[in-house]
Amino acid sequence: MNPFRAFACAAVLIAPHFAQPASAQVSSFTEKMNAYVGCINRLSERSYESRKRYFSWVSKNGPTGKERIIYGTYTIYDTSDCRKNVEKANVLEPRDAPLEADDTGGRRRARRRRGK
Numbered sequence: 001m002n003p004f005r006a007f008a009c010a011a012v013l014i015a016p017h018f019a020q021p022a023s024a025q026v027s028s029f030t031e032k033m034n035a036y037v038g039c040i041n042r043l044s045e046r047s048y049e050s051r052k053r054y055f056s057w058v059s060k061n062g063p064t065g066k067e068r069i070i071y072g073t074y075t076i077y078d079t080s081d082c083r084k085n086v087e088k089a090n091v092l093e094p095r096d097a098p099l100e101a102d103d104t105g106g107r108r109r110a111r112r113r114r115g116k
Contacts, residue, residue, distance in 0.1 A: 028092040035089035039082040050074040 050073040057071050090100040 029094060032089040032092045032094075035085040039079075039086060042082065043076060043079065046074055046076055 053071050054073055057067060057069055063070075
């Protein structure tokens, strides 16, 4: 049996096990995770690009002050759409209230402890 025919036979036998009905909806867990992971991927990629750009000109011991070419870091994209997607995802099941809580209150408490 040639390799293509073997692949085609395997695909025909396996496909029904992986097929989903057209009306199947994405689970709320998957939708929730997609929102979180999408934000992490989008923002971390730009951070890593910025880090790579910085290390392209700085020496291993840090800046010396004698560099002739200095590249600035990239700005992070607007995060408002990311925030909206995460807020929508936070109301979906499964819930983890402490993990999904808005941390602005925690930041305020930390500032008060530091006296700022």
